[in-house]
Amino acid sequence: MRRSSTETKAAILKAARERFAADGYDRATIRAIAADAAIDPSMVMRYYGSKQLLFAAAADIDLRLPDLSAVPRDEIGRVLAAHLVERWEGDALQILLRTAVTDPDIAERMRTVFAAQLGPRVAELTGDPAEAPARAGLAATQALGFALCRYVLRLPPVVALEREEAIAWLAPTFQHYLTAPRPALTEHLAGPG
Amino acid sequence: MRRSSTETKAAILKAARERFAADGYDRATIRAIAADAAIDPSMVMRYYGSKQLLFAAAADIDLRLPDLSAVPRDEIGRVLAAHLVERWEGDALQILLRTAVTDPDIAERMRTVFAAQLGPRVAELTGDPAEAPARAGLAATQALGFALCRYVLRLPPVVALEREEAIAWLAPTFQHYLTAPRPALTEHLAGPG
């Protein structure tokens, strides 16, 4: 017995996380993951049952958001931006993003994550609770868009941004979506009725 | 001869656009595309050579941005937001987004598109041309993030936003990234040197 089963399971999981993050679900093959973990592909099946179950284990991560209720109202944007830039650099978000665009189940799970983790927090600090989902959704567009461009698509100018620089630019946007009054709709496209 | 070759080629291209947009490159199979176009898979090869070439034909679309130099400086955000909401609903962006996250070549192409189409426009209206790439990149994060959440991930609160509502929320963000003065960096994380 070269390694303990625990060690091997961990090695497989680590390789799986890296491969899924780098290549997405379809292009990350069991054979490649096994090769990275220096093990036979059949062992992956023994330890995790199937590719789907292995992915479920690899994607079982909570990108937990900071406790927004504890921060002053006018610093929420900055806290969210800082968290985004400093804590989302790992594999976690890349795994979800690279898979969610293709796999309906993962997309559903992303919807759940944001509805469950961001929604309620925003609702607490919004005057009108009916506005909370829209505000949380808009914040999600900026958060996921930044992660997409910086960590997945690697747009050069977005990658080049220093941490503090990125935070300084993004903070007002989050602040706007979460705390600004509902913007007035301009009339020239609203139509007569 | 049931159809003219031109008709068949067009039918294949249409089916390919829809399948690539819905399923991404890997999961959209030649066989499924051929079935949608009511044709034998081998004909797809005859007309387009290979799956890669078919994709190239299907993805040969320019998501051209509006002429920003023609609009008043303080309406740029609104024009960009309106364009985003009104003109990016089709298959085009979905094809690119669903594929770019997995295929390095398409990601590279997205980088080119944004560098070539958004960069120069922004440079024209920015005081310091050195800041232009960063501003264009930040605008891209919000644009792609909105498209991702609304058209690909289909986050319910983002889908639910009415056109004018979405525009009213997004416009200030674009305005901020493109025309606001460079934000001051806070010192408490900048470090001594």
Added chain:
DNA sequence: ATTGTAGGCCAACGCTCGTTGGCAATAGGC
């Protein structure tokens, strides 16, 4: 020393995919 078991590899199955070559049928030009 024998035995039981847990960790590991090998070989292969069945499936789907992109891709290819050959053959049938139908259209239009002479």
Added chain:
DNA sequence: GCCTATTGCCAACGAGCGTTGGCCTACAAT
């Protein structure tokens, strides 16, 4: 009416995938 070329389908190949079952090997307990 024949000839040619275009349109189309069928059958199959080869590769890569997830997955399975059997067999080997080294350790631990007896």
